[in-house]
Amino acid sequence: MPNIKLFSGSSHADLAQKIADRLGIELSKVVTKKFSNQETCVEIGESVRGEDVYIVQSGCGDINDNLMEMLIMINACKIASAARVTAVIPLFPYARQDKKDKSRAPISAKLVANMLSVAGADHIITMDLHASQIQGFFDIPVDNLYAEPAVLKWVRENIPEWKNSCIVSPDAGGAKRVTSIADRLNVDFALIHKERKKANEVASMVLVGDVKDRVAILVDDMADTCGTICHATEKLLAAGASKVYAILTHGIFSGPAISRINNSQMENVVVTNTIPQDTNMKHCNKINTIDISMILAEAIRRTHNGESVSYLFSHVPL
Numbered sequence: 001m002p003n004i005k006l007f008s009g010s011s012h013a014d015l016a017q018k019i020a021d022r023l024g025i026e027l028s029k030v031v032t033k034k035f036s037n038q039e040t041c042v043e044i045g046e047s048v049r050g051e052d053v054y055i056v057q058s059g060c061g062d063i064n065d066n067l068m069e070m071l072i073m074i075n076a077c078k079i080a081s082a083a084r085v086t087a088v089i090p091l092f093p094y095a096r097q098d099k100k101d102k103s104r105a106p107i108s109a110k111l112v113a114n115m116l117s118v119a120g121a122d123h124i125i126t127m128d129l130h131a132s133q134i135q136g137f138f139d140i141p142v143d144n145l146y147a148e149p150a151v152l153k154w155v156r157e158n159i160p161e162w163k164n165s166c167i168v169s170p171d172a173g174g175a176k177r178v179t180s181i182a183d184r185l186n187v188d189f190a191l192i193h194k195e196r197k198k199a200n201e202v203a204s205m206v207l208v209g210d211v212k213d214r215v216a217i218l219v220d221d222m223a224d225t226c227g228t229i230c231h232a233t234e235k236l237l238a239a240g241a242s243k244v245y246a247i248l249t250h251g252i253f254s255g256p257a258i259s260r261i262n263n264s265q266m267e268n269v270v271v272t273n274t275i276p277q278d279t280n281m282k283h284c285n286k287i288n289t290i291d292i293s294m295i296l297a298e299a300i301r302r303t304h305n306g307e308s309v310s311y312l313f314s315h316v317p318l
Contacts, residue, residue, distance in 0.1 A: 001025055003083075004304050005048055007073060009057030011066040012276050015090065016056040018293035023301060032069055040065065042072045049081040052304050054125075056296075059093030060252070060275040067093050067112065071119040078120030086123040086303065087116055088296060090274035091222075091250045095130035113137035125299050127274055127292065128221045128249040143309050145299055147249040147272050148177075149316045150290050152184055154270060155217065158288075159245060165215040166190050166241075170232040178219050190216075192232050200225050200255075205235050212240035222250035223269075226257040230264045243267050250274050251287065258284050 005028040008016030020027045029045025055077070057070040070087060077085050097108035109131075116124065117140060124142045129135065135142040155162050167189045169178040175191055182189035190209025216236040223229055223246070233244045244266050251271030253261075261269055261284050269284075271277060272292045281287050298317040302309050 001301070001304065003051050004300075005046070005051045005053045005077075005082075006300070007044070007053065007055045007077075009055065009066060009069050009073060011061050011069075012056065012058045012090070012274075014276060014278075015058070015273055015293055015296075018291065019056060019088075019297045019300065022294055022297035030073065032073075040069050040072055042069065042076050044073070044076050044080060047080075048077050050083050053077045053082040053085045054088055054300050055085065056088045056090075058274055059089060059091045059095075063093050067115075071115055074116070074119040074121050084122045085120055086125060086300075087121045088125045088300065090127050090272075090292070090296065091252075092126045092129055092134065095134060098131040098134055109134050110137045123303065125296065125303070127272075127296070130221055143299060143303070145295055145309075146313055147274075147290070147292055147295075148181060148184075149312070149314055150272065150292055150295065151219070151247050151270075152181065153316050154247070154290050155185065158268075158270075159215060159217070161215050162217075163187065164213075165217050166209065166211045168192065168209070168211065168216050168218050168232070168236065170194070170218055170220050170228045174220055177221065181219055188214075192235060194228065194231075200227060205231055207235050207239050211236050213242055216241040216244045218244065218246040220246075220248050222252055223248045223257065223271075224252045225255045226253065226260045229266075229269075230260045233264050233266050237265055245270065247271075251277060251280065253280050261286055 006020050007028050007030045010032050031043040033041050055073050074085050094108040094112045127145045128147050129144050165187050167178045167182040170192050171194050178189045193206045195204050229246045236244050245268050247270045249272050268288050269286050270288045272290045277289050294317050299309050
């Protein structure tokens, strides 16, 4: 593939390497380091003049450092005369701060969008945005890819009794996601209505739908402290579900998440590798990963060649 450069930030080098292998190209040279005062320094190690540049950096780990590193890398490539700079952000940082839900609350996702645009990004590729309207915060093209085709494939291959299952959303916000998956699997769906006292703390839950003697598959876009999915698991088992699986696009797993999963009665917690999961998998044998590098790689290839990306919304590339 001529005129293409793929750079990796320091947040998820493994995913960037898988994307490069899939595209049949080498990762381009970049050195990221910190000065003693903790300022980020980036040195692009090869010419990008007139090239189509892709920078892979996920919003995980030290989120603010990684975000700053990505902005600096975008700007470094832009002022080195790159023809186009695309930020590949599997997990978009600050995506949960997407609306003004109380007075004087910031809309941080919009701020991040502005920063990316000002740094010089010409295009954004991301996956399962927490809220689709974040695409409207940008004045540049945004491709919001879906993990759904990969999730459907995993369900059919790994849950023997999937035909007698019920897809469950742990909150009302994910209703659209679960109805889409339930339709494509031709099974029923249920919702759990929850009320929060404050962020990361759930007050009460009500199950809407029938899961008795069925396999319940919880589907959500992200799990952070895992309070919601562990509460939901208890609720589903109390309502007569035979087994509970959780399938999440972004497994953030901060704070007490791993111990909660270990102590829960879930069969498996399945996440994609938009965030590195090696450490979490060592501490919890219930966590399985779905590789989505081929979806991102195919999106990069199609974007570079000027082809349509919409095929990826409903198919996993072979």
